[in-house]
Amino acid sequence: MDNLDATFAALADSTRRAILARLAKGEASVTDLAEPFAMSQPAISKHLKVLERAGLISRGRDAQRRPRRLEARPLRDASQWLENYRQFWETQFRRLDALLHDMQTRELNTKKKKTRTSIKEVRNEKQRNVHH
């Protein structure tokens, strides 16, 4: 987890994320990678250096092309960690969803039935009848 900082810093840039998305499809040379961006090769090389330092990409064996390729492990670490975090809060928020639903149902039940404008109200009315 020590490298998480570097991973997140490297991923905080849209060009670098686009580069990774391209490399997810297979290795590519610096020229290939520079092509879709309105950027000079040195500018792309700078981004590649950041990604390389973060361990997100490495260089292939072909000495001429020096193709870059994606390294999956740091991404897996980062995504696993985010997934844990996300799941934790999503669990809380889903409980809150359920609570808010109950609160609204209770509110509707205590209201006197004026007009049956909403489907929810009709449903609640039915529920009440079942209980009686």
Added chain:
Amino acid sequence: MKNSGTFTIKANGDREIVVTRVFDAPRRLVFDAYTKPELIKQWLIGPDGWSMPICETDLRPGGKYRYVWRNDTDGSEMGMGGIYREVAPPERIVATELFDEAWYPGEAVDTIVLTEQGGKTTLTQTILYDSRETRDAVLKSPMQTGMAASYDRLEKFLPSLGREALSA
């Protein structure tokens, strides 16, 4: 659930973490759920296997609040609390936030803003830490102890990218 997709977490600037989420309810109810102990205890209880034995809120500027969670298996507890700075029902709460055994220095300031449209409420929760180092330490900390971040909806981008890379 349909609102799960509205959940975002971002690191904002140097010192902030921002969480947003949409709820299918008017904001006065969301405000109550965030401020009334009997309601907080029904949802903010941590991962499965945890409960919230203590929840107290003195909801006024200068008033204190205190939360304690307990791991029902091993009995370990975690507490946090702070002071309300602004209380503006049903749209805004500002409060300080400090864990009993804080793993980071300084108090954080938590701002909750609720906006309502068409019966739905958007929650925007901003946590401001005292320094970039603190914020980044929180980002790396384990789940139960705090909040963290994704950059620019990274949570959507990463898992699929990871899979592609693995199958390549």
